[in-house]
Amino acid sequence: MAEEEIKKGLAGVVVDYTAVSKVNSDTNSLLYRGYPVQELAARCSFEEVAYLLWNGELPTTEELAAFTARERAGRPLDPVVKQVIDVLPVTAHPMDVCRTAASVMGARHELAEDSSREANMAKAVDLFAAMPAVVAYDQRRRRGQALVEPRNDLGYSANFLWMTFGEESVPEVVEAFNVSMILYAEHSFNASTFAGRVITSTLSDLHSAVTGAIGALKGPLHGGANEAVMHTFDEIGIRPEESLEDAAARARAWMEHALANKKKVMGFGHRVYKHGDSRVPTMKAALDKMIAHYGRPELLGLYNGLEAAMDEAKGIKPNLDYPAGPTYHLMGFDTQMFTPLFVASRITGWTAHIMEQLESNSLIRPLSTYNGAEERHVP
Numbered sequence: 001m002a003e004e005e006i007k008k009g010l011a012g013v014v015v016d017y018t019a020v021s022k023v024n025s026d027t028n029s030l031l032y033r034g035y036p037v038q039e040l041a042a043r044c045s046f047e048e049v050a051y052l053l054w055n056g057e058l059p060t061t062e063e064l065a066a067f068t069a070r071e072r073a074g075r076p077l078d079p080v081v082k083q084v085i086d087v088l089p090v091t092a093h094p095m096d097v098c099r100t101a102a103s104v105m106g107a108r109h110e111l112a113e114d115s116s117r118e119a120n121m122a123k124a125v126d127l128f129a130a131m132p133a134v135v136a137y138d139q140r141r142r143r144g145q146a147l148v149e150p151r152n153d154l155g156y157s158a159n160f161l162w163m164t165f166g167e168e169s170v171p172e173v174v175e176a177f178n179v180s181m182i183l184y185a186e187h188s189f190n191a192s193t194f195a196g197r198v199i200t201s202t203l204s205d206l207h208s209a210v211t212g213a214i215g216a217l218k219g220p221l222h223g224g225a226n227e228a229v230m231h232t233f234d235e236i237g238i239r240p241e242e243s244l245e246d247a248a249a250r251a252r253a254w255m256e257h258a259l260a261n262k263k264k265v266m267g268f269g270h271r272v273y274k275h276g277d278s279r280v281p282t283m284k285a286a287l288d289k290m291i292a293h294y295g296r297p298e299l300l301g302l303y304n305g306l307e308a309a310m311d312e313a314k315g316i317k318p319n320l321d322y323p324a325g326p327t328y329h330l331m332g333f334d335t336q337m338f339t340p341l342f343v344a345s346r347i348t349g350w351t352a353h354i355m356e357q358l359e360s361n362s363l364i365r366p367l368s369t370y371n372g373a374e375e376r377h378v379p
């Protein structure tokens with residue numbers, strides 16, 4: 001086979017249809033079930049967007065009430081899942097905790113071996129409802145703090161922050177968190193979603209597919225980048241009293257040095273978007289609000305300095321992880337928890353794709369060209 005026929009990384013290969021979302025790299029746009037993601041972020045709760053991704057339509061008032069009641073009922077951390085988390089060392093990466101929790105939830109699910117659409121829908125909602133408790137509790141136990149029970153008078157985002165920090169967040173912070181959840185929810189055939197679809201294509205179960213997707217998301221070339229962005233900020237040095245201009249100058253110098261040394265800087269670049277990630281302006285606006293709220297202009301300096309230097313040197317634009325990292329930092333999340341937040345959101349998109357894959361399944365099994373040793377025989 002000619003070398004040009006091998007599509008390494010499946011770059012540019014179209015493998016199936018999807019009605020869940022449309023990524024248009026030419027216009028830098030992203031639609032969830034036809035709706036621009038920016039509009040959803042501005043006008044909807046994450047619960048409404050989750051419902052949309054699964055059902056294809058935004059919920060009516062009655063549908064939202066029923067869905068919300070269902071989601072709230074599923075929020076408490078299963079005591080067995082808590083026990084399993086408790087035996088995992090605090091040195092384990094929180095993504096390993098998420099992955100393990102998803103797997104345990106699957107093994108314990110009453111519909112574990114039922115792969116009907118209704119059963120998969122129930123499993124998807126259960127994962128969506130319970131994952132905030134896993135992530136929130138994991139951050140707390142690492143800080144030596146006790147589990148905080150969910151509050152049924154709060155929406156998804158406000159309750160997530162409540163369970164993590166044990167205090168109610170102000171509306172601006174809840175709003176920025178809600179925006180981040182919506183933006184992270186879905187992005188067509190990205191690596192983790194595709195991993196989930198590959199697993200589903202063997203007719204394995206939904207929790208196995210989600211567990212595999214979590215593994216794929218962990219890598220720094222994918223979801224792990226939001227965490228890596230914060231490591232870059234830390235390496236440059238966050239100096240809360242510094243002026244925006246001084247911080248930007250230090251960030252620029254850092255980037256110039258990094259690129260001169262051929263370093264790949266996480267939070268920049270994208271396989272599909274080559275002229276900028278459609279989600280960044282909305283997330284950047286949320287970050288700006290958080291910087292103003294917490295009074296931390298030096299973070300904007302670091303952000304601007306890195307972005308400008310990368311653009312000038314290579315013309316590479318930030319991806320969603322770039323503004324999301326410092327936003328979560330300002331909210332008080334530990335850096336290692338950033339990718340688990342992405343998990344909590346992306347469970348919606350993954351499971352929508354898993355159910356779509358099952359509607360017209362074909363085993364995903366590509367070919368390879370052998371380039372190992374010639375045939376030989378055991379002496």
Ligand code: ACO
Nearest residue numbers: 220221222223225263264265266267268269270271319320
């Ligand atoms: N820093 C420095 N250089 C970069 C970066 C970067 N972040 N991204 C791309 N480049 C350069 C590459 O070095 C390469 O240069 P070359 O042609 O001189 O060798 C060129 O741009 C093309 O890069 P590829 O890695 O081949 O592009 P690809 O489409 O395969 O990669 C990817 C996309 C993996 C996202 C890449 O841009 C990257 O590694 N970025 C950093 C990781 C990251 O932020 N991931 C998050 C993705 S978005 C998300 O998960 C929400």
